[in-house]
Amino acid sequence: MTSLARWALVALGALGLVTFPYWSGPWESSRFATTVIRDALVLAIFALSLDLLVGRAGMPSLGHAAFFGAGAYAAGIAGQRLATDQLPVTLGAAAAVAALLALVIGVLVVRSEGIFFLMLTLALAQIVFAIAFQWTAVTGGSNGLSGVGRPMLATLDFSAPDLMYVLVAGTFVLTALVLWGLGRSPFGRALMGVRENERRMRALGYDTTRLRLSAFVIAGTMAGVAGALSAYSTRFVSAQDAGLGNSVRAFVTVLVGGAGTLAGPMAGAGLVSVIERVVPSLLPPDLRIAEAILGIVFIVFVLFARQGLVGLGVARYASLRARRR
Amino acid sequence: MSLEQIFQQALNGLSFGALLFILASGLSLVFGMMDVVNLAHGAFYMLGAYIALSVVQVSGSFWLAMLAAPLVLGVLGFALEPFLLRRLRGRHLDQVLLTIGVSLVIVDLIGQLWGREVRSLSAPGGLDGSIALIGGVYPVYRLFVIAFGVALAVVMGVVYRRTKIGMLIRAGVQDAEMLGALGVDTNRLFALTFATGAALAGLAGVVAAPVFGIQPGMDTDPGLLYSLVVVVVGGLGTLSGAVAGSVLVGPADTFGKVLFQDVALAVIFAIVALVLLLKPTGLLGRIRVAR
């Protein structure tokens, strides 16, 4: 397939995705599928941002939800405190707060690697969560922040379900594009070098600490945007948005889908959403073990399919091609 | 704050520190030996508390629970290690990821089996009163916790330094591969270590229950969060690190909550940040940070 044809296909797919509510109307009047896909896309954006760290730069962060939560809270709080609903303001606040938090935490964690890095990100993010949980005056504490404003762009009200979906899907396509570009840029290549052999990169003249910090801040900012979108769609921010469970969820999504690829986090988001949404409806109502099932699926992947769904797909494709020769 | 109040809070801080030690020592031990940060440690802690709940419900004896919970957790740890972790020998990051999965499963199953409401466990009879202390009254149980924590630390220290198994563990912490090359059955040793870590977490769950209650979310707060903070601050992989971390974090957190209330955890953040900036391996840590 030529490059142009491939691009055309991707563009078509993206267009179809963004306009989903409009062409699915006839068989989707309850808007259930729209909501499910919308939430899956928010997860996908979150997971894509984490993959920049985990997959690209080799920085396994288990505290990524801190930025998701920070963005969510910032969007809500900015809207309320500044008495505005304008999207540029609230989304901008979300990105700025998330970026700042990522810078602060990043400076502390970026000099460590591997398991130690994982633990540090986990511990620091948990502290952010605890602050969100206890700072009732600002964040609403354990009750969460309700009444998140409608995202408006001038007079365009994005809180209508169809438009909210478009906002999310559009952001998703944009995020994927940005990450695609980043991946093939010298910056992305340098991150990959840091992942493969940091010692060597240093010997080649790369300031690896600064590179990792940059990746950390970019990833954190994107996560903040995802958090803001989540706040807009549910009109509510819970402290759990910044909690370990959310960080784990994103990590599971990335790994199960396939770290280091663009399609991986997307596939992972799809699978996780299916498990979380569909499985409970298949089980008797008093058997609520969707999380346990997710945990088992995760364990299976870590043990037997470390490269995730995309990895499995690639391996399958390669063996099929080999057999054909 | 009056002098009596300060004294009371100091005792609170110490009892919290003692609990933290029981909790964090297991995490530190497993890491020191196997280079694995058991992220299911909080889930083990939680399971210990819920098991204690059931044991007390059935038998009425807190002391029995204190025996049973670590035992069950120990068996669980002993069974889990070969089943899951051994396959991933050498892939430390993947082992850590695996423990995440285990944590998800355990926590969800706890909710399914025991329900998701807040529960409580009262201190055992005999320890549930208060005694008069410097101007006020103070719960006896918390004093017991301090004493128990200290005693456990002493016992662990003795075992660690003066027994054969302690020597094996110390050697394993230094260089497990070498130990294997010398003919020691490292598989058994690892399984035993992991089981001990789990048992300690379970024990912490029981001992902490009358003080901190039993509820969903306890696997992360206080469970995993505080164990991690303690070992990050005190130093990963060493017993003395766990002690140092607990002694620092316990009182700091307690006073922080009293003085700063809502943003008490910012105090912890500040301590963690300070330690990380000054000494990334923690105060008495063993592992090295990339430079």
Next chain:
Amino acid sequence: MIEIRDLRRAFGGVVALDGVSLVVAEGERRAVIGPNGAGKTTLINVLTGEVPPTGGSVRLAGRDITRLRPWQRARLGLAHVYQRAELFAPLDARENVALAVAGRRSPYRVFRAPPRSEYDEANTILDRVGLAGREGVAARALSHGERRQLELAVALAQRPRVLLLDEPTAGMSPLETARITDLVAGLDRTLTIVIVEHDMDVVFRLADRVTVLHEGRVIADGTAADVRGDARVHDVYLGKAVTVA
């Protein structure tokens, strides 16, 4: 070019470098030899900045670099070929070299793909070290000798002023050794080279001057001929296995 003054490095109780001083002129080929444990690798590691000295100073082209990090020294023109190949295993040879080429510039270019010129230059360098035709092979799939060639290519891609080679011919067959030796001999004369070696044939072929280390101290420093006749050097090597290919 390189000025090392009274360099000291101790690891706990073990003294690896005990007051090493030496001066390497620009364009010079200097070999550092000595029995195992003499401190040769420590010297290299202190030069690259991976190990900080406990005393003494290092100057590069007159500039004090003792406190600089490895990446800063690399940017000042210091390139290092590791004793054990440190490559990007899953990437192909061309990518490995391209990363080195790109290292000369800022990595914060995000708006377009890496320029063709980087890959073209990588191909050229690979050709020069004798790896033409192997550009697309993953680093981990290369033979031991080829990996050393790739290491050299990566170092050269940095356009260094100083090249540090840490036992470049270790574990090589005579054919591979000869190939590497020829390559190094054919390098531009403006490049200052410091080689740590055990293979005396290589040393005498390549080196202008030789420095002999023993137990962290310099015990001889002169031309290859001088050192060959030095009695102390003979004493130090007597009874010790010197790897000669």
